[in-house]
Amino acid sequence: MSARARILDRIRAAAAPGDRQATVAAWMAAPGGGPLPHQATSHGAQRLTQFMQKLDAAAATVGRVSALAELPKALAHELRKRKLPARIRFGDDPVFAGLDWGTIGTSRGPGRIEEPATLSRAEFGLAETGTLVLASGPDNPVTLTFLGETHFVLLREADLCGGFEDFWTAWRERGLDPRTLNMVTGPSRSADVGQVLQLGAHGPVALHVFLLS
Amino acid sequence: MSLHEATTPAFRANARAALDNANLQAALRGSRGNFITKRARAREDLPEFDALRDRARDIKDHVLAHLDLYLEAYEAQVIASGGHVHWAETAEEARAIVLDLCRMAGAKAVNKGKTMISEECGINDFLAENGIAPVETDLGEYIIQLRGEVPSHIIAPAVHVTVPEIEAAFRKAHTHLDPDRDLSDLAALQAEARGVLREKYFQAEVGITGANMLIAETGHSVIVTNEGNGDLTQSLPRMHIVMASLEKIVPTLEDAATILRILGRSATGQEMSVYTTFSRGPRRPGDPDGPEEYHVVLLDNGRSNMLATPFQDMLRCIRCGACMNHCPVYQAVGGHAYGWVYPGPMGAVLTPSLIGVEQGGQLPNASSFCGRCEEVCPVRIPLPGMMRSWREREFEKRLTPAAMRRGLGLWAFAARRPRLYRIAARLGAGLLSRLGSKTGRIASLPFARGWTGERDLPAPQRGGTFMDRWKAARR
Numbered sequence: 046m047s048a049r050a051r052i053l054d055r056i057r058a059a060a061a062p063g064d065r066q067a068t069v070a071a072w073m074a075a076p077g078g079g080p081l082p083h084q085a086t087s088h089g090a091q092r093l094t095q096f097m098q099k100l101d102a103a104a105a106t107v108g109r110v111s112a113l114a115e116l117p118k119a120l121a122h123e124l125r126k127r128k129l130p131a132r133i134r135f136g137d138d139p140v141f142a143g144l145d146w147g148t149i150g151t152s153r154g155p156g157r158i159e160e161p162a163t164l165s166r167a168e169f170g171l172a173e174t175g176t177l178v179l180a181s182g183p184d185n186p187v188t189l190t191f192l193g194e195t196h197f198v199l200l201r202e203a204d205l206c207g208g209f210e211d212f213w214t215a216w217r218e219r220g221l222d223p224r225t226l227n228m229v230t231g232p233s234r235s236a237d238v239g240q241v242l243q244l245g246a247h248g249p250v251a252l253h254v255f256l257l258s
Numbered sequence: 259m260s261l262h263e264a265t266t267p268a269f270r271a272n273a274r275a276a277l278d279n280a281n282l283q284a285a286l287r288g289s290r291g292n293f294i295t296k297r298a299r300a301r302e303d304l305p306e307f308d309a310l311r312d313r314a315r316d317i318k319d320h321v322l323a324h325l326d327l328y329l330e331a332y333e334a335q336v337i338a339s340g341g342h343v344h345w346a347e348t349a350e351e352a353r354a355i356v357l358d359l360c361r362m363a364g365a366k367a368v369n370k371g372k373t374m375i376s377e378e379c380g381i382n383d384f385l386a387e388n389g390i391a392p393v394e395t396d397l398g399e400y401i402i403q404l405r406g407e408v409p410s411h412i413i414a415p416a417v418h419v420t421v422p423e424i425e426a427a428f429r430k431a432h433t434h435l436d437p438d439r440d441l442s443d444l445a446a447l448q449a450e451a452r453g454v455l456r457e458k459y460f461q462a463e464v465g466i467t468g469a470n471m472l473i474a475e476t477g478h479s480v481i482v483t484n485e486g487n488g489d490l491t492q493s494l495p496r497m498h499i500v501m502a503s504l505e506k507i508v509p510t511l512e513d514a515a516t517i518l519r520i521l522g523r524s525a526t527g528q529e530m531s532v533y534t535t536f537s538r539g540p541r542r543p544g545d546p547d548g549p550e551e552y553h554v555v556l557l558d559n560g561r562s563n564m565l566a567t568p569f570q571d572m573l574r575c576i577r578c579g580a581c582m583n584h585c586p587v588y589q590a591v592g593g594h595a596y597g598w599v600y601p602g603p604m605g606a607v608l609t610p611s612l613i614g615v616e617q618g619g620q621l622p623n624a625s626s627f628c629g630r631c632e633e634v635c636p637v638r639i640p641l642p643g644m645m646r647s648w649r650e651r652e653f654e655k656r657l658t659p660a661a662m663r664r665g666l667g668l669w670a671f672a673a674r675r676p677r678l679y680r681i682a683a684r685l686g687a688g689l690l691s692r693l694g695s696k697t698g699r700i701a702s703l704p705f706a707r708g709w710t711g712e713r714d715l716p717a718p719q720r721g722g723t724f725m726d727r728w729k730a731a732r733r
Contacts, residue, residue: 049345052504052558056326059565069327069509072320073475076510079317080309082519103532136546155547158460174530181548187493188547191486209515216511222339224541224548225493226478228534233486236526237398237414238444239421240289246397247452248486248533 077210085173085208092172093256096205099175103231104244105252110199116255117146120197123253124149124162127195135164138184140199156192163193167200167229169215170254173208176230177254178216180223187225196232196249201257264613265597269620272595282592285418293583296527297634303529310519315638317513318574321505322565328474328507329556335477339539341552349379352557356381356466356499357388359553363497365390365463371481371488372396373468374412374577375501375557377599378612381466393458395487397451404431410593410601413525413579418592421447455487465491465549469502470576471517472554475510478536479554482521484528489535498537498549503557505573517576520636524578560612568647572607574637581631581641587624596621603631607644615648619657622648680725687718 046054087095100107110119124131132150134157135141141164156163165185169178177198181187190196206212216226233248244250265272276282301307321328333343344359346352356379360368368390370376382392382403394403398416402409404427409415416424425441428450441447467488471480479500481488492498508514514536522528541548564570582588582602593601598618600608606625609618622645631641652658653666672679694700694717702710709715721727 047345048347048351048558052345052347052556052562053326053329055558055562056329056504056565059562060326061323065324065327068320069324069331072509073331076475076512079313079512079516080306082304082306082310084304099529103530158456176530176534181545182542183544183546186545186547187489191489191493209518210512213511213515222538222542224537224539224545225489226536227489228530228536229532230528230530230534231532233484233532235397235448235485237396237401237416238424238447240292240414240417241444243445243448245452246448246485246487247395247455247490 076213081210082173082208085210087172087207092205092207093202096170096172096175097256099172100231100254101175103175104234105175105231105254107254107256109256109258111258113140113257114144116199116257117144117149119255120164121147121149123197127251129161129195133162133164133197134160134189134193136182136184136186136189138166140166155186156188156190158192160189160193162195162197163189164197164199165189167198167254168204168219168221169212170200170205171208171212171228172205174230176228178212179227179229180221181225181227182223187227190227190229191233191248193249194245195251195253197253197255198229199255199257264609264617266609266613266618266620267597269595269597269624272597273591273624276591276595281420281423282418285420286589286592288420289414289417290589293526293579297524297580297583298527300523300527300529304519304523307520307523310516311636311638313516314520314576314636315574317508317516318505318576318637319571321507321509322570322573325504325507325562325565328509329504331474332472332477332507335474336539336552336554337477339477339552341477341539341554344553344555346555346557347559349557349559352379352501352555352559353381353384355555356501357384357390359497359499360385360390360464363463363495363551365497367391367393367458367462368464368466369393369395369459369462369491369495370399371465371467371483371491372399372415373466373501374409374599375468375503376466377408378559379501379557381501393455393462395455395459395491396483397448397485397487400451400455401427404428408594408599411579411582412577412600412602412604418594459490459494462491462495464497464499465493465495466499466501467492469500469506469554470521471508471514472502472506473509473511473514473536474507476536476538478511478514478538480514480534480536482518482531482534484526484532486533489533492535492537493548496549497551497553498540500537500552500554501557502554503559504561505575521576521578524576524580524634524636564611569607569611569644571639572604572611572644574639575604575608576637577604578636580634580636584630584634586626586628586630591624596624603641603645604639607639607641607648610648610651615651615655616657619648619652619655622646622652680723683723684726687723690715691718691720693717
């Protein structure tokens with residue numbers, strides 16, 4: 046008998062009688078049912094305000110971009126402000142491919158060992174906690190999220206969700222199946238040295254969000 | 259070749275040494291209170307927090323009652339996404355599986371995200387003995403690996419290490435760097451570790467992570483971190499191995515959200531940790547990064563034997579560390595005194611379950627029964643009640659020290675004879691109250707030096723025992 050069979054047998058021997066299959070099927074068929082926190086239910090302008098406040102609380106920064114064509118200019122401004130070289134690395138996302146990057150030098154592909162600045166597009170945002178949701182793949186390689194010293198992320202305001210509940214519904218509807226779904230809430234940090242929280246552990250030191258209206 | 263060597267039977271000696279360890283006490287003083295304040299604030303900011311705890315408890319209870327079915331559903335999803343599931347009944351089996359996988363990947367170096375299951379299996383020593391170098395990438399884990407130690411806390415593994423000790427460890431290990439470099443501030447230490455580990459991320463053939471959750475609906479494994487090391491660990495090498503115990507299963511993505519809402523808040527006071535990553539299978543066709551192979555090692559190691567016993571509720575644990583952050587015993591002696599993988603109240607209950615009451619039976623005695631652990635537990639595990647159950651078993655198996663058994667026997671003899679008990683109580687209380695009649699306190703008492711050596715014993719108030727006063731009041 047395999048380890049698998051022995052483990053499952055022990056679990057079954059301990060189980061209470063009853064139609065357990067039906068109970069499981071019913072639970073899976075109706076996901077959710079937990080308490081809905083008020084902070085996960087924002088709408089409209091209030092949702093946007095809450096998202097920006099939560100980003101701030103997570104030590105991320107945010108700026109608004111009125112049209113996609115404005116993104117290179119906004120990025121150039123941020124790079125200058127942060128005294129970063131005028132270079133950016135991103136994936137094959139068609140949203141970025143069609144833009145005129147002007148004076149910014151661009152490179153394409155996954156993250157590299159030293160990369161001052163990377164750019165990704167988030168699929169969704171959660172106003173509940175100021176969280177960005179990214180889907181890995183050729184368009185937005187997962188390592189760009191972790192290997193850029195400063196990580197820039199583009200998010201459409203229309204993709205902003207109130208909280209986990211409407212997010213999971215929207216996620217299922219979009220039908221994506223990436224290797225990783227990455228929820229990101231602020232730049233990386235650690236308190237392992239002297240129990241004092243410091244930004245920039247292994248991931249980015251800074252996270253900036255471009256909100257596209 | 260041994261597993262993570264347990265020193266649990268020596269808890270009393272370990273605790274005494276910990277109290278005398280000035281560096282440890284300084285480190286504990288530095289962290290004490292931080293976690294408590296942050297959790298309290300996070301709880302205040304979320305009115306639904308306690309309702310979410312109830313829901314999380316119910317989700318976990320539901321999973322434990324149907325664990326076989328959810329494990330099968332989870333496994334089917336992992337396979338459908340191109341991943342592999344390996345079942346291990348014991349720590350030894352899990353180690354053998356991991357070693358085989360590492361050899362298959364031709365691994366010389368293995369990077370590790372933080373995983374307590376790998377500690378339980380003693381993976382690091384085992385890989386090293388077999389010629390494969392394990393590299394811990396969580397900053398705290400990296401620090402203790404350099405010092406040749408094991409974690410003293412399940413989410414802050416290096417909480418017992420002071421800053422000068424970290425500097426010394428880095429200077430000793432990073433000999434390729436300028437010996438005269440300035441490491442006087444915390445940022446310099448963090449930056450140095452970041453730089454050293456960044457290179458290592460690109461060298462390993464295998465990345466091992468744990469899992470905070472496994473989702474039956476989708477086959478996702480979920481890791482929750484703040485540093486980003488877990489993601490680099492699992493995204494850069496060609497093989498990703500997830501080590502997880504059976505009870506990490508949750509049914510749906512929505513259920514995972516409920517757990518996430520209480521996990522970060524209970525652990526560090528964060529609404530969300532920085533990185534919550536859901537991984538499913540290997541890299542997809544066309545993906546420029548991510549592992550080519552994805553393996554999950556499911557570890558039982560005694561957990562299925564806890565089902566339908568008084569200790570089943572312990573399997574609800576989501577490893578937030580709130581119980582140890584709020585435990586006066588843990589805060590006084592630190593995690594290493596507990597002598598095995600899991601310290602604090604959750605460790606005191608889990609350890610005897612996993613390695614036996616003969617080995618771990620001392621730990622449930624490391625409690626003042628103040629009840630704070632149960633009060634803060636996000637999944638409402640009745641930790642003090644379980645520790646009491648373990649104490650009973652330890653007593654029944656005659657594992658309790660002889661002096662304690664005699665004392666308990668004497669008390670039990672008197673407690674079953676109310677008249678005798680009352681006479682003894684009246685004599686004792688009268689004597690103590692006369693001894694402390696001037697100040698209301700007793701500074702020194704024979705047979706009770708364990709107490710009076712450190713502090714005064716309050717003298718009983720005058721006017722008789724509780725029973726005497728009760729009778730007088732009813733008249």
